[in-house]
Amino acid sequence: MNSAVEKRSSLSGHVDVWYCFTDDARLNSKLAQYEAMLSPAEQQQYQLLMHGSNDRDYLVSRALLRTVLSEYCNLAPEDIGFCVNAYGKPELSNSEELGLIQFNTAHTSGLTVCVVTRESDIGIDVESPAENRGILNMADDYFSASELQSLNSRADDQQLDYFYRYWTLKEAYIKARGEGLSIPLHDFSIVLDEQGAFSEFVGPEADRWDFSIVCKNLNFTAAIALGRKINSITYFHSIPLVKQLELSAEEAFNNFPVSGSGQRNRMIG
Incomplete structure (x- = not known):
C-alpha cells in the first residue's frame, strides 16, 4: 500500500476521491489489461455492452475501482472480490479483514469517480x-x-x-x-x-x-455523503496502470484530457 494513502485513509472522517476521464486517449493502450482484470460476472456485463456507447465507460470504471482499491487492500486489482448487500450495494467480500474499507462509485458520460473511506457509510453521485x-x-x-x-x-x-x-x-x-x-x-x-x-x-x-x-x-x-463528519478530502486524478496525480480541490476535475473517442453527449449518469 502507498504509505501516504494508508496514513490519510486511516484518519477519522477522511475521504479519498478518485476520478478518471473515460475519453482520455492515454487509456487506449491499456484497455486489454483492464479487460483482463474483470471477474467473470464483470466480463459478462462488459460483453453485453460491447459495441454500444457505454462499453468503454464501464470498462474504465471497473479498472479505476479495482486499481484504486488495490492501493488500500494490498491485493492485485484482479484479485479483489465483491459482494452486494440485500439491496444490491457493492461491498468488498472481506471488508473486515481489509480494514473496514468502504467505497462507492458513480459515472456519467466521459467521467468515472470512486470514493474510499474507513468504517463509515459513503456514497457519491456524479x-x-x-x-x-x-x-x-x-x-x-x-x-x-x-x-x-x-x-x-x-x-x-x-x-x-x-x-x-x-x-x-x-x-x-x-x-x-x-x-x-x-x-x-x-x-x-x-x-x-x-x-x-x-x-x-x-x-x-x-x-x-x-x-x-x-x-x-x-x-x-x-x-x-458520509455517515460521519467529513474532516478532510483528498483528490486524485488516475489513469489506471499509467499514472495518478494528487490535486487540490480547486484543480480537481478541471484537467481535461485530449479526447480519445470523440465528443460525448451530455446525459444523466
Whole structure:
C-alpha cells in the first residue's frame, strides 16, 4: 500500500476521491489489461455492452475501482472480490479483514469517480448537466417541499445549476445508506446556503450525516455523503496502470484530457 494513502485513509472522517476521464486517449493502450482484470460476472456485463456507447465507460470504471482499491487492500486489482448487500450495494467480500474499507462509485458520460473511506457509510453521485430546462420537471417527483421552494426561489439562470446540486447530494445519500429506493426521496431534505454549498441535512439520524459538493464546473456536478463528519478530502486524478496525480480541490476535475473517442453527449449518469 502507498504509505501516504494508508496514513490519510486511516484518519477519522477522511475521504479519498478518485476520478478518471473515460475519453482520455492515454487509456487506449491499456484497455486489454483492464479487460483482463474483470471477474467473470464483470466480463459478462462488459460483453453485453460491447459495441454500444457505454462499453468503454464501464470498462474504465471497473479498472479505476479495482486499481484504486488495490492501493488500500494490498491485493492485485484482479484479485479483489465483491459482494452486494440485500439491496444490491457493492461491498468488498472481506471488508473486515481489509480494514473496514468502504467505497462507492458513480459515472456519467466521459467521467468515472470512486470514493474510499474507513468504517463509515459513503456514497457519491456524479452528473453531466443537461442544458434542457425540461429536466427541472423531475424536481416535483424527487425533491422535498422545502427543496422545491428553495429551487423555485432561485433566479431562472441558476435553477439548472441548483437542481444538479440537490440531485447529486440526494443520490449520494441514497447510495451511502445502501437501501435503494426503499428510502422515499421526499422524506429528507438538503439545505444549501446562499453560495450553493451544503448547509444542513434534515432527515433520519441528521447529526450523523455530512455532505460535500466535490465537483462543480460546466461539465460535471458531483457530491458525496458520509455517515460521519467529513474532516478532510483528498483528490486524485488516475489513469489506471499509467499514472495518478494528487490535486487540490480547486484543480480537481478541471484537467481535461485530449479526447480519445470523440465528443460525448451530455446525459444523466
